[in-house]
Amino acid sequence: MESTATYSEAELVRGLTARDEKVFSHIYDLYSPALFGVIVKTLNDTGAANDVLQEVFLKIWRNADSYDPSKGRLFTWMLNIARNAAIDVLRSKSFKQEQKTSYNTDELYAIKGIITEQPGNEHLGFSKVLEKLTKEQRTLIDLAYYKGCTQEEIARIMDIPLGTVKTRMRNAINQLRTIINTSNI
Structure with missing residues (x-):
């Protein structure tokens, strides 16, 4: 109701x-x-x-x-x-x-750069915010926050150094914070 x-x-x-x-x-x-x-x-x-x-x-x-x-x-x-x-x-x-x-959960991570638009994104009420991020930022957010991967796991999945993951994750979160603070979510 x-x-x-x-x-x-x-x-x-x-x-x-x-x-x-x-x-x-x-x-x-x-x-x-x-x-x-x-x-x-x-x-x-x-x-x-x-x-x-x-x-x-x-x-x-x-x-x-x-x-x-x-x-x-x-x-x-x-x-x-x-x-x-x-x-x-x-x-x-x-x-x-x-x-x-x-x-098989291993199939989820079999392909480098696995994240594509997944069903259910429309339920988030967050899709418009996420669309404002770059594809790379969406991938990082998806792996970390929706798949529960650690930064070390993300580094292995994306085949990039851990320091790069940390920097890109921080940038993605800052970008999300900026978008959210300027919208009425």
Whole structure:
């Protein structure tokens, strides 16, 4: 159900920390599509993504007091919770075992420069932001944030030095930060 009320970010934070169910429902309606998109893109499994999304919102509800506005926007905080939860599932032994029965994960990394536009990107609500990055920057973001690869793994996959990965990743994140800060996400 779509909420008709509008709140400022400060009101959302106050309502969340006060455990206001109406505000929490609004937060869910507002942010769940974008968070779900990140989770789906990371896991490539809609069923598991639904479960993780519910866990994410439980964490948001339970840990609302840990949000610090001085460290970033509410959406960024929630996005990190979602991404980390999805990566935790992705790295879990049981999830890996399930995925081995449906496809070989090594095939994902068999081709240098593997990242192309993947299905599910339209769910992110972030696609317009990502389109503003170069292809190389999108590849780095995809490998690091959606596939859960470490910088060392990215260096091996892309066959470039680790220092280059770190520099390019920092540049991509700075570019994303600039784009996000100038838009109303």
